[in-house]
Amino acid sequence: MAEPAANPQITREDVARVARLSRLAVKPGELKAFTNQLRAILGYVNLLDEVDTADVEPMAHAIEVRDVLREDVPTPMLPREAALANAPATDGEFFLVPQILGGSDTPSGK
């Protein structure tokens, strides 16, 4: 099957978009270096274009993964206290995040 040609050169705007998709705050001053580095790497991986992969099954895993079945037996779970122990902010019962809906009783940073 025909495969689309890989990218034209990745631009600074592309990198800013990818940073946003990745939820990474990247300073404007860092964008240039990241763009140049990603451009070099993507330029290199375009080497794969020369490989004929028609009729080749993609390989997602090093071993053929099969469904693994086991008895559905309840086992002890991580206690709530342990699950919350590393959280930056909790109320002892839940993880706390800034307000995402209307209201004013959720925490936020300054």
Add this chain to the structure above:
Amino acid sequence: MTTPLPPDPASSYPTAAELSSEIRSGRLTAVAAAQASAERIAALDGTVRAFLHTDAERSAAWAADADRRIAEGSQSDLAGIPVAIKDNLCIEGEPCTCASRMLENFRPPYTATAVRRLLDAGAVPIGRTNLDEFAMGSSTENSVAGPTRNPWDPVRAPGGSSGGSAAAVAAGMAPIALGSDTGGSIRQPAAFCGVVGLKPTYGRVSRYGLVAFASSLDQIGPFARTVRGAATVLQTIAGHDPLDSTSLSDPVPDYLTDLDEPLAGLRVGVVADHFDVGLDKEVADAVQGAIETYRSLGAEVVNVTLPHSKYSVATYYLIAPSEASSNLARYDGVHYGHRAKKFGSLEELYERSRGEGFGNEVKRRIMLGTYALSSGYYDAFYLKAMKVRRLIQQDYDAAFEQCDVIASPVTPTTAFAIGELADDPLAMYLSDVYTISANLAGIPALSLPCGFSKGLPIGLQLLGPALSEPKLLRAARMYEFTTDWHTRVPPLQDQTGVTP
């Protein structure tokens, strides 16, 4: 290749097997062995910086427990043996930073299965070793704590990402260590530091409790001074684990009983392309010398081809970052890990926490993976790479019809200087050219010392088909038995200027 020197027992520190025999005969206690490790770390780690943290009190408690079990008759080869643990493997309640600001205060609520099995065998964790942040790198320079130094020459990198574990074993701070290998992260530092490093078959060792980088490639494995040390650790950590559904259920064979038996009729595959441009002459000569040694031991040397191996770096640097971008999405500043102090919206909380918590190499790989998986590029990049991965695996299947193991270099050069490749990520990636395809194909591979150039160690890589570890280890032992490279120790001086 330099001429072999006669072994100098006085300057060589004990192997795991020698230490074990001292301990089991009652001449040495586990507590004293742990203390000796701690003293050596104190004397040398100001220079080497292999360790991110140690916990003398907890190590002493584990050692006391080992002594109690030895007194009760434990026959474990690892009882009382100090082990260094890469800082991306969880131990309940201990720091596990992955050399990242993101996890600087993280204390995992559970213990990795591989570590649990070592503890059950009586091994004594004596500290957590440095790595490239989240195991992404080939030099241990991408660490929030700064680089580890190569014990053979402190201005050089120990390799990576498991550079701290390799350096700890090379410097005699621990006879064995655990690392993880996603694209060469055990074998390349083993080669740079002159120790044995094994990446087992994918799924042979449970990944439960290993902080995930690229889940279809990651595998935990041992470092040791000798092939036997590595085999002993593998014997302990291998096997199915209900907590890792990708761990293999195949029974674990005995790696140790026949280890010293030379293999009759061994067929050693050699790939001409491996000795093409880009390989340093000293490294090529040492590896060719090792191949000649196999021939002199009666092995048949067979030419094989891996036509797609030149695509392995490109394939890897699409697949591994794609998986990483997904795995590292879990660091959100909410459940655990770093949270930014200043944020307004939830979106800003995510972006700033991740922007502050991750270093540049991790950011680069997350962005590269996100790009390769993004709409419009998925087919051209990620899907294409998965197809080439299949071809790389098929090359190995065909090659192993003709040979039992493939002998190759581990690295194109000996250890490079710290800072030499730091600003050129692509050049750093290309240094993984010989190791990466084993992870893509899921096959076992190890590095063992095969020479020196200008005082720096050179590694020989042996690769075998999936689950061929018994044969691979015996083949490695056959070579090791005829050489003394593994008995050499770096000319390290402690802070007081006294050579230990």
